[in-house]
Amino acid sequence: MHTITYIRRGVQILSLTFLFYGATLLHLKPTEIKWYAMQENSRQATELLYGNPTWTQPFQTFLPARSCRFAGTHGTFRGCLMFFFSDILTWRPPLGVVLPSLALVVVLMVMLARFWCGWICPLGFMSELLYEARKYLGLKRIRFSAPLRNLLKAVGWGLTFIILFSAWFISWSAVAWSIKKPLYLAVCQMCPSKLITPALTGFPIMINLTFPGASTTLLVSLFVVLVASTLLYFSGFILKRAWCKICPLGVILSFFNQGAFLSKEKDLIRCTKCAVCASACPMETSTVYEEKTKKYVNHSQCIHCYRCVDLCPEKKCLTVKFLGLPLFKS
């Protein structure tokens, strides 16, 4: 491992510990760090969505840090960004109420973009560990072909659209309850974290195919997607960062990658076209290698892991900058 990778591993370990076990370690209850709660609004919305006036679970959104809601009471925060966006689309809170959290989310997205994926996301970190384990198991790496990468990209876009559209769709009172119930937080129903995170945080696994009155076809379809996405995640043994290539959160963050405060620059004179960066990239993007005219080598799929910078054999050929200030150099 090289310097940046060592630093990154340290940050990843701290992030996983904090996001999965922070509440337990710091003796916090998740409710103590909520940013806002809309109890009354929530009660009405719950009745609208579920038609069940006795269900009084308050609608609360916590500091929108990106931990899986299935981390249960062990997690420091509640809900990932997709959860946050879905909740806003479903419950349609007044803008004044949601604005502080939304503003913070947008600022973080603009500043860091997919830095989250490479340095903080516990799922991304664990998929890298899976891939490391491959070496000890003697499994051969399989690289994605360009058409397969494009297909996965399209799947990611499709999933993101379905998740956001269904979150908005179920907010309408005219939609039948049997459809609303399974589609509520469709993102969680299809995300591999729903199975992996509870297993790691001691929270009961929540696969529920028995919602009374819910559409069986929808429930089974979502379960099939959940199984497929979990299999894709564990294919990370041989396919580097397999799930990250379709992750809906990654899709949304990729919009901000080009303009993120973090950027990579390439010294076109120093580059010897050795292609080490292309083979090192876990997202299998070859922008750094292929760019021949522009010094900025950012890419929408880049997760800011900086393996390309770490492994580039040419001194000062690649530089990572934060707001124009150099952070790392090859």
Ligand code: SF4
């Ligand atoms: S690893 Fe460095 S020198 Fe080699 S192709 Fe990439 S940028 Fe150029």
Ligand code: SF4
């Ligand atoms: S382009 Fe470089 S920083 Fe981006 S994902 Fe690939 S190796 Fe990591």
